[in-house]
Amino acid sequence: MLPVLAGIVVGTLEEWVQWFIPARIGEMRDVFLNCAAIACGLLFSIGLDPPERLSPTLRPGSLRRIGVAFAFATFVFALFLHAVHPGYVVSSGEEVTFKARYGHDELKRIAADRAVSWRDQVLPVPPRLSREDQYMSEGLWHVQWRNRRWDAGDIASALAENGILEEFYAPVLDTPSYVSRTGHRWPPGQRADAEQRAASSGVPAQYQSAAHQYPIYAWPRPVFWGVVMALIAVGLTGNRVISRFGDRMIGIG
Secondary structure (H helix, E strand, C coil), X not given: CHHHHHHHHHHHHHHHHHCCXXXXXXXXXXXXXXXXXXXXXXXXXXXXXXXXCCCCCCCCCHHHHHHHHHHHHHHHHHHHHHHHCECEEEEECCCEEEEECCCHHHHHHHHHHHHHHCCCCCECCCCCCCCCCHHHHHHHHHHHHHHHHHHCCCHHHHHHHHHHHHHHCHHHHHCXXXXXXXXXXXXXXXXXXXXXXXXXXXXXXXXXXXXCCCCCECCCHHHHHHHHHHHXXXXXXXXXXXXXXXHHHHHHC
16 A cells, blocks of 8 residues: 555656646646556566565554555645646636636736736747746647637637637737747638628537646635545544554454
C-alpha cells in the first residue's frame, strides 16, 4: 500500500509540473492513468524479488503508516485538483453557456487588462518552462472549437462560439501572436454570412460549449474541501478506531 500511495503522490506532482509547461496539459485523468504504471512496477518488483510468504494481516504499526500516507496523498491530490480543475459555468446571454476557470466578472476584468497590456504587441512563443496564460489558452480553445464547428457545417455552434469570443476573449481575437499574425477575428462578411445561415437553419437556440480541452468542474469550494478534510481525518484517526475495535473483539472472544 505504501508504494501505491507514494506512486500516486509522485504521479500527481509530475502532472502538476506540466501545468507550468505551456505545451503540456496535466489533469486528473492522467494521474489515474499513472496507476497502471504503479501496478506494473509493483508486479515487476514482486516477480523480481518475491516475498517469502503473503499474509492478509498487517504488521504492527503498518495501519498507522498507511493512514498517514493516505492522508498526505489525499492532501497533495486535493491541492492539484484545486489548482487545475475547479471553474465556473459562465453565461453569455440567456442561451449560451460555457465552462471556464474564471467567473463572469473576472473574465471581463482580465479581458480589459489584456486589451491594455497586449496593445501594439505580437505575442511571442512562451518560454518552454513558464506559467501558462490560462486566459489566452481558453480563448484559443474557443477559437479552435469555433473553427472546427464551422468546418463541420455546424454554423449555429460556430456563431455561438464566436459570440463567446467577442464578449469575453476579444483580446485573443485581436492581438497578433505566434499562433496567428493576423489574429482570429472573423471578417465582417463571414460573420454576417454565419448569422444569415444560422437564422435559416432552424437549430435550437440553447447552446453549451464543449471547447474546454480538459474537465472543468463547477464545484462549491467549501463542499470540496470539507470532503477532503473528512478523508484526511479518516486517514489520520481511522487506524485508532480499527485498532480499538479489534482489541475489543479479541477481548470479547
